[in-house]
Amino acid sequence: MARLEFDHLNKAYGSLRALTDLTFSVDAGEIFGFVGSNGAGKTTAMRIALGVLSADSGEVRWQGRPLDLEMRRRVGYMPEERGLYPKMKVGEQLVYLARLHGMGAKDAVAAMEQWTERLGVAARRGDNVEKLSLGNQQRVQLAAALVHDPEILVLDEPFSGLDPVAVDVMSSVLVERAAAGVPVIFSSHQLDLVERLCDRVGIVRAGQMVALGTKEELRRTPNARWRAVVHGAAPGWARLVPGARVLSDDGREVVVELTGNTEGVEQPFLRAATAAGALREFSPVVPSLADLFRHVVSETQEKDAA
Numbered sequence: 214m215a216r217l218e219f220d221h222l223n224k225a226y227g228s229l230r231a232l233t234d235l236t237f238s239v240d241a242g243e244i245f246g247f248v249g250s251n252g253a254g255k256t257t258a259m260r261i262a263l264g265v266l267s268a269d270s271g272e273v274r275w276q277g278r279p280l281d282l283e284m285r286r287r288v289g290y291m292p293e294e295r296g297l298y299p300k301m302k303v304g305e306q307l308v309y310l311a312r313l314h315g316m317g318a319k320d321a322v323a324a325m326e327q328w329t330e331r332l333g334v335a336a337r338r339g340d341n342v343e344k345l346s347l348g349n350q351q352r353v354q355l356a357a358a359l360v361h362d363p364e365i366l367v368l369d370e371p372f373s374g375l376d377p378v379a380v381d382v383m384s385s386v387l388v389e390r391a392a393a394g395v396p397v398i399f400s401s402h403q404l405d406l407v408e409r410l411c412d413r414v415g416i417v418r419a420g421q422m423v424a425l426g427t428k429e430e431l432r433r434t435p436n437a438r439w440r441a442v443v444h445g446a447a448p449g450w451a452r453l454v455p456g457a458r459v460l461s462d463d464g465r466e467v468v469v470e471l472t473g474n475t476e477g478v479e480q481p482f483l484r485a486a487t488a489a490g491a492l493r494e495f496s497p498v499v500p501s502l503a504d505l506f507r508h509v510v511s512e513t514q515e516k517d518a519a
C-alpha cells in the first residue's frame with residue numbers, strides 16, 4: 214500500500230520542543246486533516262516532510278522509502294508563508310515552477326493553462342503576482358503546488374482567506390486529486406471543512422498527536438448522548454430514567470448521557486419520553502469535530518497541569 218508515513222518525528226528549536234514522537238500516516242487516495250492550536254507543530258511537521266527543515270530524529274517515508282531530494286520534487290507543497298515571486302507574471306511563474314520540477318516546456322505550458330483555468334485565474338496570467346488580491350494569489354499558490362502533477366500533496370492552511378467559491382474549488386480539487394490516488398494532507402483551523410473533506414483527522418497539541426482516526430472513530434464516545442423534545446411533560450421526568458444522566462433540560466428539550474454506547478442503550482429513555490408527553494423529536498447527539506477538538510485539547514491541558 215502506498216503510504217506517506219511520519220515516523221516518530223522529534224524537533225526542538227533551542228529549548229522549545231516543537232515535535233515529540235509525532236507519528237501518523239496518510240494512505241494514497243486519502244485526505245488527512247491536520248489540526249491543532251496555534252503553535253502546535255503542524256507547519257514544523259510539514260516542513261520536515263518537504264526537507265525545508267530537518268528533524269532531530271525520526272523520518273518521513275513514501276512507499277517505505279525516506280523522502281529524498283528526488284522524491285521531494287514530486288511533492289506538491291503549499292507553504293504557510295507562501296512562496297511566489299511577487300514581481301513575476303502568474304503564467305510565467307507557473308511554467309517556470311513546472312520546469313523546475315522537471316516538466317518539458319510544452320507540458321509545462323499546458324499544465325499552467327489547465328490549472329489557471331480550473332482555479333479561476335486564467336484572466337490574470339499576464340499580471341504580476343503582486344497585483345492580485347490575496348485570495349487570488351492563494352489560488353495561484355495552489356496552482357503552483359499542482360502544476361507538476363505531484364504524487365503527494367502537502368498543503369499548509371490552503372483554505373485560509375479564501376472566499377466561499379474559492380473554498381469550493383479548492384475542496385473539489387483536493388477530492389479529485391485524492392480520487393486519483395494522491396495522498397493529501399492539509400492543515401486548517403476551519404474544522405467544518407476538515408470534517409466535510411477528510412477521511413481521517415489528526416489533532417496535535419504541543420507537538421504531540423493527541424487524537425488520530427477516522428471521524429467516526431474520533432466521535433465514538435464511551436457513553437452515548439441522546440436528545441428528546443417532549444411537549445406537555447411533567448418537569449424533571451428524565452431524571453427518573455435508569456442509566457441516564459441529565460446534561461440539560463429546558464422544559465421541552467432534554468439531553469442525557471447514557472451509561473454505555475451499545476445498540477439499543479437509548480430504549481429506556483425513548484420509552485420514558487413517549488410516556489412523559491407528546492414526543493416531537495428524538496435523536497442521538499453526535500459531537501462535531503469542533504466539540505471533539507475542544508474536548509481533546511482541554512483534556513490534555515488538564516493532564517499536563519496535573
Ligand SMILES: Nc1ncnc2c1ncn2[C@@H]1O[C@H](COP(=O)(O)OP(=O)(O)OP(=O)(O)O)[C@@H](O)[C@H]1O
Binds near residue numbers: 253
Ligand atoms: N524557526 C523557529 N524558531 C523558533 N521557534 C519556532 C520556529 N518555528 C516554529 N517555532 C515554534 O515551534 C512551535 C510549533 O510551531 P509551528 O509553526 O510548527 O505550529 P503550527 O501548528 O503550524 O501553528 P499555527 O497553527 O499557528 O500555524 C511554536 O511554539 C513556534 O513558536
